[in-house]
Amino acid sequence: MNPEVPAPTPEPDHPKEVGNAVGAEVGDDVENKVRTVEILISNLLRGGVVLSMLTVLLGTVLSFIHHPDYTTSKEELALLTQPGATFPHSIMEVFTDARAGHGQAIVIVGLVFLIATPVLRVAISIFAFMYQHDRAYVVITTVVLILLLASFALGKVEG
Template sequence: MNQKIETETKDIELIIGKILRIGVIVAATVIVIGLAMFLIEGTGGYPAGAHPSRPAAILQGVVALKPYAVLMLGLFLLILTPVLRVVVSIYAFIKEKDRLYTWITTAVLVILIGAMIIGYLG
């Protein structure tokens, strides 16, 4: 039984590592694409002082192939990577039946989501 839990823990740790690597690689790729678009076009695609800051505006800008929106999408993906890691960690602690760390990690996730909502509304 203990060996099974250790194996599952190692598997979850490997998944967390892959999530972090893939998240950073995808985010960096999107940022590099946005930067290349910016250098080729010579403009961010928005008037001076204007830029997308809400997810819907970022997605609209990405669909319209605006370089600044693509850069913002890359940064948004980079921010989401550790949040996804927290979600997977909650799953790992539930699987290990570690209630204390499940609650602590859930509190961290609630704080992260609250901060994102405050940032979105502010």
């Protein structure tokens, strides 16, 4: 902890209210850390969103360039959106096809980025609470991440 602060200073309950009281330094410190974490998580979400959106747009544009009939043919839509539509399902297939420049596979890569963003947010939050020396929340967030990963694993077994 901060060595300059006298030992009996209690942990501030409400950072904002403590701001101009006796423990000003501690209050500001906590406040700054909370703000840093908020900006970090906000940027992470924004970055994930922008990256996945650009990837999906790239894939969509490539699909339309490779298949000029998508803009004229009314039969094509059924092939793309009815049961039995062919698109890669497994991560391996997705990456092989995406490398080959298949538009729909690149779209899926973008969707995977989108799905990964909230999970990454939970993982990053663990470190954020560590940085705030908030042990209870480090535990809570770790348990949430384990439960999330467990439901991923369970889904794989069932699917």
